[in-house]
Amino acid sequence: FTLIFGGVVCWGTDKVDYLNRGLMSVKGLTLVITLLLLMPKIHFSQLVHMHHHLHYIWALAPIFLTSFGFHTVIPSLVNYLGPDVKNLRKIIILGSTIPLVLYSLWLMSTLGMLPLHGLYSFDQLAKAHHSVGLLMVFMDKLSHSTFISWGLNTFSNVAITTSFLGVTLGLFDFLADGFQRPNSKKGRLHTALITFIPPLCCAIFFQKGFLKLSIFW
Numbered sequence: 001f002t003l004i005f006g007g008v009v010c011w012g013t014d015k016v017d018y019l020n021r022g023l024m025s026v027k028g029l030t031l032v033i034t035l036l037l038l039m040p041k042i043h044f045s046q047l048v049h050m051h052h053h054l055h056y057i058w059a060l061a062p063i064f065l066t067s068f069g070f071h072t073v074i075p076s077l078v079n080y081l082g083p084d085v086k087n088l089r090k091i092i093i094l095g096s097t098i099p100l101v102l103y104s105l106w107l108m109s110t111l112g113m114l115p116l117h118g119l120y121s122f123d124q125l126a127k128a129h130h131s132v133g134l135l136m137v138f139m140d141k142l143s144h145s146t147f148i149s150w151g152l153n154t155f156s157n158v159a160i161t162t163s164f165l166g167v168t169l170g171l172f173d174f175l176a177d178g179f180q181r182p183n184s185k186k187g188r189l190h191t192a193l194i195t196f197i198p199p200l201c202c203a204i205f206f207q208k209g210f211l212k213l214s215i216f217w
Contacts, residue, residue: 001164002196002200005161005164005165005168006168006192006195006196007192008165009165009168009169009172009192009195010172010188010189010191010192013076013079013080013169013173014080016165016169017080019165020162020165020166023158023161023162023165024162026154026158027154027155027158027159027162030151030154030155030158031102031106031151031155033147033151034147034148034151034152034155035102035105035106035109037143037145037147037148037151038109038113038139038143038148039109041112041113041142041143042108042109042112042113043112043113044112046111046112046115046116047108047111047112068096068099068100070095070096070166072167072170072171072174073166073167073169073170074088074092074170075170075173075174075177076169076170076172076173077091079173110135110139113139113142113143114135114138114139114142120138120141120142121138124138125138132156136149136152136153136156139152140152168195168196171195172191172192172195175191175194175195176188176191179191179194
């Protein structure tokens, strides 16, 4: 995974752009269809009672910040598009608003489908240390739809890939600037090694490090 998609990042920003457009199209279409299928299964009474648990909202801060922390990509956008402030402002506003709308619909779907207590509930997810895979299993059981299960798994896998491309592109340009690596084949190879080797080692030797850090925060 790192070799293939990291190679795309090392190849050039325009290659990341074209690949990301295709993946985002697949992800967006899958999410919209899945949400449309999930909407009729939402129990709005569960959403009404959610205001009793708003004092837990600060616990979501680490997840929220990592979900919408796209700001490291701005230097890459400037390098790719030039210092066009009007165009960059439009990209940032649309790039923030569209995910926010989709994220809100996703929260409505999950919070409206899964009960707080019972067999397929948030209680069981908490006991499993908030497993995303288990969440998919629960939604599959509650929806009784093969397509919803397929759609959620497809969306999750593509979302991981697009996140990897966006985050590592920003990190790649940041490190190239910080270590003053030239924009040549040799320079980009040096930057790629600095960008991908440390997180790859973390992924291999500290496989649950991110989860433990999230729980700690």
